[in-house]
Amino acid sequence: MFGLGKNKSKVVEDESIRDKSKFVVVGFTVMVFSFLLLIISEIYTSLQLSKQNRLIASTGDIQEKSDNIVLEMAKVGRDVNKSEYEYIKEIMMFMSPTEFQNFKNSISGMANEFNVQINSLNESKADQLGKTYSINYIEYQFLSTYENLTFLKNKISETDFKINIIEEEVTRENPTSDKVLAEGKIGVYVFPGKEKLLKDKAKIIEKFKAEEEKLAEKNKNKPENN
Incomplete structure (x- = not known):
């Protein structure tokens, strides 16, 4: 099949x-x-x-705020410099170690000018004012008339520096003498870092000193109110 x-x-x-x-x-x-x-x-x-639209819309506010910040920073910077200058002016009334030695040596010349006899003139131990400053001392013994001695001390005080005549004792040379014997100590403020500070801050000193002189001249020429 x-x-x-x-x-x-x-x-x-x-x-x-x-x-x-x-x-x-x-x-x-x-x-x-x-x-x-x-x-x-x-x-x-x-x-x-x-x-972007929000940024563009707020650009004016941002610019204004930025300008204000810059102005505030400039103001703060000037205030800091001004404060620093005021501090420097105080420091300028301190003597450097070199200025202290020059001052001590100058006393002999001033004494001769006023017929004051120097019996002794020596440095003594200084007192530290913190870690930075000190008060240096010059011990003296002068012999002169009271009037001439006064002239000498006035001359010494004319210095632009911070000084003090301390612990002075004045006695008559003898009962019949017209001369007095003055024994005392001159204290002088000294800052060892003064010269470096003035050198480092010369631009600030020059700037603010010029402003002070300009202001003084302006006030000098200002008419007085009757």
């Missing part, structure tokens, strides 16, 4: 259709992503424009 053979149908898949469907899917996907990208881009652009 012969059986009937089964007809085998061979289905051939069209590759071109598959390829076209791929392009359709890819194209649709690209379109969706492009659309989303466009929306995101628009949102970002809007946010940036809004931010």
Whole structure:
């Protein structure tokens, strides 16, 4: 018996259709992503424009605040320099170690000017004022008339530096003499770092000194109120 053979149908898949469907899917996907990208881009652009508008609107306030800050900083800087200059002016009334020695040596010349005899003139132990300053002492014994001694002490006091005549004792040379014997101590304020300070702060000193001289000249020429 012969059986009937089964007809085998061979289905051939069209590759071109598959390829076209791929392009359709890819194209649709690209379109969706492009659309989303466009929306995101628009949102970002809007946010940036809004931010820029806020910045532009507040630029005036920021500039004003910045100017005020700069002015305040300049004012503070000037106040600091002014305070520093006032401190330097005080320091200028202290002697440096070199100025102290020159001052001590100058006493002999002043004494000769007023016919005052120097029996002794010696440095004694200084007193420290903290770690920076000191009071240096010159012990003396002068012999002269009371009047000439007064002239000498007045001359010494004319110095621009901080000095004091302390612990002075005046006695008559002898009961019949017109001369007196003066023994005492001259205290002088000394700052060892003075020369370096004045050198480092030369510009500040020059600036404020010029302003003081200008103000003094202005006040000098100002008419007096009757």
